[in-house]
Amino acid sequence: MEFNILLVNPNRFKNPLVIPIGLEYLVSALEKYDHNVDILDLCFSESPEKKLTITLYEKPYDIVGFTIRNIDSLDYYKNEFFLPSIKPLIQCVKARSIPVVLGGSGFSAMPNEILEYLGADFGIIGPGEAIFPCFLELFQSQKVSEKIYDGWEYGLKDDLIHLRGSKFNYTKYLFENGIVGFETHKGCLSQCPYCIRAGSKTWFKKIPHIIEELRYLVDHGYINFQLCDDEFNSKLSFSIDFCKALIKADLPLKWKLSMKPIPYNEDLFRLLDETNAYRIGIEISSYRRIQKLNGYTYSDLANVIEYCRKYQIELEIGVFVGYPYETLESVKYMINFFKNNPPTSVIIEIFYRIYNHTVLADLIKKDASLQKNLIKPFSEELSFLEPVFYNGFSQNVIEELISKDDLFRIAWLTPEENYQQTK
Numbered sequence: 001m002e003f004n005i006l007l008v009n010p011n012r013f014k015n016p017l018v019i020p021i022g023l024e025y026l027v028s029a030l031e032k033y034d035h036n037v038d039i040l041d042l043c044f045s046e047s048p049e050k051k052l053t054i055t056l057y058e059k060p061y062d063i064v065g066f067t068i069r070n071i072d073s074l075d076y077y078k079n080e081f082f083l084p085s086i087k088p089l090i091q092c093v094k095a096r097s098i099p100v101v102l103g104g105s106g107f108s109a110m111p112n113e114i115l116e117y118l119g120a121d122f123g124i125i126g127p128g129e130a131i132f133p134c135f136l137e138l139f140q141s142q143k144v145s146e147k148i149y150d151g152w153e154y155g156l157k158d159d160l161i162h163l164r165g166s167k168f169n170y171t172k173y174l175f176e177n178g179i180v181g182f183e184t185h186k187g188c189l190s191q192c193p194y195c196i197r198a199g200s201k202t203w204f205k206k207i208p209h210i211i212e213e214l215r216y217l218v219d220h221g222y223i224n225f226q227l228c229d230d231e232f233n234s235k236l237s238f239s240i241d242f243c244k245a246l247i248k249a250d251l252p253l254k255w256k257l258s259m260k261p262i263p264y265n266e267d268l269f270r271l272l273d274e275t276n277a278y279r280i281g282i283e284i285s286s287y288r289r290i291q292k293l294n295g296y297t298y299s300d301l302a303n304v305i306e307y308c309r310k311y312q313i314e315l316e317i318g319v320f321v322g323y324p325y326e327t328l329e330s331v332k333y334m335i336n337f338f339k340n341n342p343p344t345s346v347i348i349e350i351f352y353r354i355y356n357h358t359v360l361a362d363l364i365k366k367d368a369s370l371q372k373n374l375i376k377p378f379s380e381e382l383s384f385l386e387p388v389f390y391n392g393f394s395q396n397v398i399e400e401l402i403s404k405d406d407l408f409r410i411a412w413l414t415p416e417e418n419y420q421q422t423k
Helices: 021-032 048-058 083-094 105-109 111-118 131-140 170-175 207-219 236-249 266-274 288-293 298-310 328-340 359-366 395-402
Strands: 004-009 036-041 063-067 100-103 122-125 148-150 180-182 224-227 254-259 277-285 314-320 345-349 351-353 389-391 408-410
Touching: 004 021, 004 048, 021 036, 021 063, 021 131, 036 048, 048 083, 063 083, 063 131, 083 100, 083 111, 100 105, 100 111, 100 131, 105 111, 105 122, 111 122, 111 148, 122 131, 131 148, 180 207, 207 236, 236 266, 266 277, 266 298, 277 288, 277 298, 298 314, 298 328, 328 395, 395 408
Parallel strands: 004 036, 004 063, 063 100, 100 122, 122 148, 180 224, 224 254, 254 277, 277 314, 314 345, 345 408
Antiparallel strands: 351 389
């Protein structure tokens, strides 16, 4: 049976503008099974509920999917909680007795809590390309037995080549400084105790298919790209093979990416330079226990900084400071290290957005001495769905340590900060 499916992007946050490539990848997977798929992009809509109502009136849909990219803006200083504005959209669909399926990285952060809050019918955690078609088969045969399905168990459809760009108006995004994204794999092998994706299963795409996806986009005039992987170098051999394939394809593009401190070698940075990679972002912790947990040292960071300098690739390092039980001495050591080994810039994150079911959340629930550092009174009923932040060291303390050095800045104090991370 062919389903008429509407996929909705309710994200109207524009700092930064983010093209929801997850929906585009999902379209490729669903259309392979001959489903009829439309996308409703509400990013630029002044009246999203009205636009959704008109769309639902114009065509009979069997299922409507919503992507929840982020629960909130992650910005402590000017936080925006997104779910209240999404809830009326869900109700609009439910009023027509159409089943609603939720997905996206934000939904995967706290799926049970979000499903209940928004009143949707079903949800998919993690990648949806393989699981969503399977879910539709179960739905058709009335064999759906769960409210939430785990896409990490099904992974990716590695036979798909995603020829993207027709379902979204890229021009609007690019006109307002948006950027076209792409992925090489899903998942994150790091073990950051504050992160919702820590230790998630890793699924890699076929490199020739990624190259064809990029070639198609370049042929349509897009040349500046953002890699949307959590960590490009999850598997060093794969990263190197991808760079070699991209060099061989000789596409006139440039791109920026996120990495973790390890694994690496000089060949990786040399090849990145040859692919026109112009900026690398790396996220670390100043706390040695978390560094050890993820297997990297300051020596690794010094090597990465030197390779980026050698191959003239901009390097922005984001540093989380003030994790529970970290001393101020470890933060001082980090600042002195970067003063002696300067990357392009160092962004210091002093607020941890707490997500339920993470190591950090469990730690705070158990240790009353940590609860005084929450930016909201603690109670046993606190679900962390509405934004709650943990702060180990005050802004004044960190500002005194960096002493107006232009190398450093505190995250979120300037309006151009990116909320792409959900860590």
